[in-house]
Amino acid sequence: MVTGLGTYLTLSAVLFGIGAAGFLARRNLLLQLMSIEIMLNSVNLALVAINRAHPDSHAGQVFAFFVIAVAAAEASVGLAILISVFRLKKSVESDRADLLKG
Amino acid sequence: MTSLFGDWAALMPLLVLAGAGMAMLLVDAFVKENAQLGLFSAVILAGTAMVSIGLWDEQVTAATPALLGGYLASDRLALFADVAMCLGAALASLLAGGYLREHKLDRGEFYVLLVWSTLGAMALVRATDLLSLFVSLEALSLGVYCLVAFRRHSPKSAEGAMKYFLLGSFASAILLFGMALLYGATVHTDFAGMAEALRTGETGDGPTDLRLGILGMALVLVGLAFKVSAVPFHMWTPDAYEGAVTPATTFMAVVVKAATIVVLVRVFFGVFGTEMLAAETSGWPSAVFGLAAITLVVGNVAALVQKNVKRMLAYSSIAHAGFLLVGIAAAAQLDEGRLTTETVSSVLFYVLAYTVSNVLAFGSLIVVGSRGKEAVSYEDLAGVGRRHPWVGVPFTLGILSLMGFPPTAGFFAKYWILEAAVNAGGAMTYLAILAVLMSAVGSYYYLKVLVYLFMKQPEQGAPVAVPMRSGYVVAALVLSSYFVLRMGLAPTAYLELAQGASYQLAGLPDPSAQPAEPAPADEAPTEVAAAPE
Numbered sequence: 084m085v086t087g088l089g090t091y092l093t094l095s096a097v098l099f100g101i102g103a104a105g106f107l108a109r110r111n112l113l114l115q116l117m118s119i120e121i122m123l124n125s126v127n128l129a130l131v132a133i134n135r136a137h138p139d140s141h142a143g144q145v146f147a148f149f150v151i152a153v154a155a156a157e158a159s160v161g162l163a164i165l166i167s168v169f170r171l172k173k174s175v176e177s178d179r180a181d182l183l184k185g
Numbered sequence: 186m187t188s189l190f191g192d193w194a195a196l197m198p199l200l201v202l203a204g205a206g207m208a209m210l211l212v213d214a215f216v217k218e219n220a221q222l223g224l225f226s227a228v229i230l231a232g233t234a235m236v237s238i239g240l241w242d243e244q245v246t247a248a249t250p251a252l253l254g255g256y257l258a259s260d261r262l263a264l265f266a267d268v269a270m271c272l273g274a275a276l277a278s279l280l281a282g283g284y285l286r287e288h289k290l291d292r293g294e295f296y297v298l299l300v301w302s303t304l305g306a307m308a309l310v311r312a313t314d315l316l317s318l319f320v321s322l323e324a325l326s327l328g329v330y331c332l333v334a335f336r337r338h339s340p341k342s343a344e345g346a347m348k349y350f351l352l353g354s355f356a357s358a359i360l361l362f363g364m365a366l367l368y369g370a371t372v373h374t375d376f377a378g379m380a381e382a383l384r385t386g387e388t389g390d391g392p393t394d395l396r397l398g399i400l401g402m403a404l405v406l407v408g409l410a411f412k413v414s415a416v417p418f419h420m421w422t423p424d425a426y427e428g429a430v431t432p433a434t435t436f437m438a439v440v441v442k443a444a445t446i447v448v449l450v451r452v453f454f455g456v457f458g459t460e461m462l463a464a465e466t467s468g469w470p471s472a473v474f475g476l477a478a479i480t481l482v483v484g485n486v487a488a489l490v491q492k493n494v495k496r497m498l499a500y501s502s503i504a505h506a507g508f509l510l511v512g513i514a515a516a517a518q519l520d521e522g523r524l525t526t527e528t529v530s531s532v533l534f535y536v537l538a539y540t541v542s543n544v545l546a547f548g549s550l551i552v553v554g555s556r557g558k559e560a561v562s563y564e565d566l567a568g569v570g571r572r573h574p575w576v577g578v579p580f581t582l583g584i585l586s587l588m589g590f591p592p593t594a595g596f597f598a599k600y601w602i603l604e605a606a607v608n609a610g611g612a613m614t615y616l617a618i619l620a621v622l623m624s625a626v627g628s629y630y631y632l633k634v635l636v637y638l639f640m641k642q643p644e645q646g647a648p649v650a651v652p653m654r655s656g657y658v659v660a661a662l663v664l665s666s667y668f669v670l671r672m673g674l675a676p677t678a679y680l681e682l683a684q685g686a687s688y689q690l691a692g693l694p695d696p697s698a699q700p701a702e703p704a705p706a707d708e709a710p711t712e713v714a715a716a717p718e
Contacts, residue, residue: 092369099362106355115351122358129365137372137390146316146374150361153323157354160327164334164346171340177351180344183424 091132098125112168112175116161123154192248195259198237198267199307205229206300213293223282223657226296230275230303237267241685255375256317257308258451261686265533266310266447268682272668273439273540274303276548276661281432283655284551288559290430295335299436302328306444310451315364315374318448322360322412326353329441332433333425345428352411352421360408366401370394376456384459395461402457406472409452412445413506415476416483423487426499431559434495435547438502439540446509446536453517454526454690463517465611470517477514478616480507481623488630493561494550497630498543501587504627505539508602511620515606515613526691528608531601533683534676538586538594541668545583548662552576555653563637565650570638576652577638579662586669588631589624594672599624601680 098121105118127147134143169175187194209226216222244259253259278299285291305324312318330353334346368374371382372390382388383398407418414422426434453469462468484504491497512532553569553576554560560569570577586593589600599620606617643649672679 088369095365099358102358103355106351112347112351119351119354119358122355123361126358126361126365129362130368133365133369133372137388139372139390142316142374143368146319146365146368149316149320153320156327157323157357160330161350161354164330164343164350167334167337168343168347171338171343177347180347182341182344183348183427 088132088136092129095125095129095132098122098128110176110178112165112177115177116158116165119161120154120158123150126150187243187246192246192252194240194243195245195249195253196257197240198233198264199304199311201236202229202233202271202300202304202307205233206297206304209293209297209300213297216293219291219293219296220282220286220657222293222296223278223285226278226300227275227282230271230278230300233303233307234268234271234275237264237271240264241682255377256314257311258313259311261689262447262451262533263307263311265682265686266443266536267307269443269533269537269540270303270306270310270440273443273544274299274436276541276544276665277432277436277439279657279661279664280435280544280548280551281430283653283658283661284430284432287556287653287655288430289556290336292335295332295432298328298331298335299433302332302436303440306440309444310447312448312451313376313455315368315376315379318452319357319361319364322448323357325441325444326357326412329433329437332436333429335433336430339428341428342430343428345425348428349421349425356408356411356418359404359411363401363404363406363408366397366404370396370398370401376452380456380458383456383462399462402462402469403472405452406469409445409449410476413442413449413509414503415506415510416480416503419480419483419503419506422503423496423499426502427493427496431495431547431551434499435544438498438543438547442502442506442509443536443540446506446513446532450513450529450532450690453513454529458526460519463519465519470514473510473514473517474612474616477507477510478619480504480510481620482507485623485626489626491630492563494563494566494634495561497634498546498550501627501630502543504623505535505587507623508599508620509535509539511606511616512602514616515602515609518609518613527684527687528605529687529690530680530683531598531605533686534680535598535602537679537683538598538669538672541665541672542583542586542593542595545579545662545665545669546587547583548658548665549576549580549583552652552655552658552662553580553650555651558648558650560650563633564643564647566634566637567641567643567647568638569650569652570635573652579666580638581635582666582669584631584634586673588628592670592673594669594676596673597676597680 102118102122106115109115127150130143130147278296302325305321308321309325312321330350333349336342371379371393372388373379382393386393411418484500484507488497488500516528586595589595603617606613
């Protein structure tokens, strides 16, 4: 059985959609952060699968490594901001973030 | 430059700033007065701008492409953006030197974050590969998220940072997915290879998948539109701008916007500039056209109803993003299957003018308030211009320049964008008319600031704003006033720089260059042979 590139790309798009839907629908900041991680990892899947279909260079795989590293940096900054929000508001619900309006 | 640093000259602006950024981490441990770090970072940022100017006439040697590995460009577009961004960042750190001390937020990491974010922005405007674009965009963004969250004990600051972070990383993920699809379509991550594959329909490993390519292009446009805060992707802008400390707001308004506009130009003109993708009715120019129109309307109308001056300036920055997009849409006109990239110079001039005007407006807002009495609403400004003319004059100048009133920088910036739009003809004429109408709407909220400054008096019992005293802030105001007036009275020199950048991007000979100048390619091989290993 051969799994074509289209299958991987479809799975990647579905994962990306799940992440995006989770980001938009969830009201818990932690879950929103996790949704973003799902989106980034769906991209990694697409990159690696495309690279497998076109194995002349390793651009896609290298790219995936960079995405992993950047996602880690992003998560650390995001969690730091989240902790600061939690300390001040005692809540991680994004609905409570209503000081800035207009 | 080349005589001093050889082949490494092309990387000098980045290396200087990176070295200085590391030095700052060390210096931070030893200085007693953190505001001095503000002066230090302003000096090194200005120095970096000088290095970039020094590279203007010889950006590359024969060895540069191999040195940069196809990941970074070294061209006049990048150098021009360097100058605008380093100038903006230098002025923002001067503002921070006064502001942070006044408001007891004086911690050295602010300046370090600012310098490293600027480095990310400088790498971003040089990016010629999807990989370097993504990494440098994140290097820029992560620093700015921290700058927004800088006031740790303020719930507003934390909330603004959280919103900015969530929407910013959501946008990054969308952009990244678009990049992956483009990689799938063209099997290249370098811009030149992608452009070639999109143009010829041949990737070198099978045909180009145009459906994936168009989807990827759309996602990249959405991701970048988030970052330039174009409507309908602008929701984070007012909150992040209001929540951040004002020098950080200044930095976001000038550096982040300049960098993303330049990268938008490089990607869309460089990669998607093919006849099919840039077709007038069905290609990306029509999408940019739509974004520009809705951004102009929403930005200006929403700014009308704001009571907080910082929020008003945030919406005004959205409106300015609309103007920049008008310039991009106007430049994206196909002429015999080739994009007329040379009119991008109007966009570049606008970026420079907008940088200095915005620093002036935000800097004046900073100087109006003092400890515990930060000026936020229009009422806080009441009568300040009368009581303290030295505050009122720069504020007026900045506001008039943002409005586009002669003889300030903003006037010619708007004029050239509108000229480019009218020259493009067709539907662009209507967009130009809309832009003029929206500028008229905009003058209402800009003039409201002046009315409060000079014609109102504070109400009985209301707190009276006391301007702060700081040499750093005054220096930043004087410098930016100088540039605003200089660019308004003698804009030609700056326009020629912008034209030099856009002509090189278009691959045309620079009209201002001497014809007798020998082509660099003729000399280069001997230089390489002479260079020691």
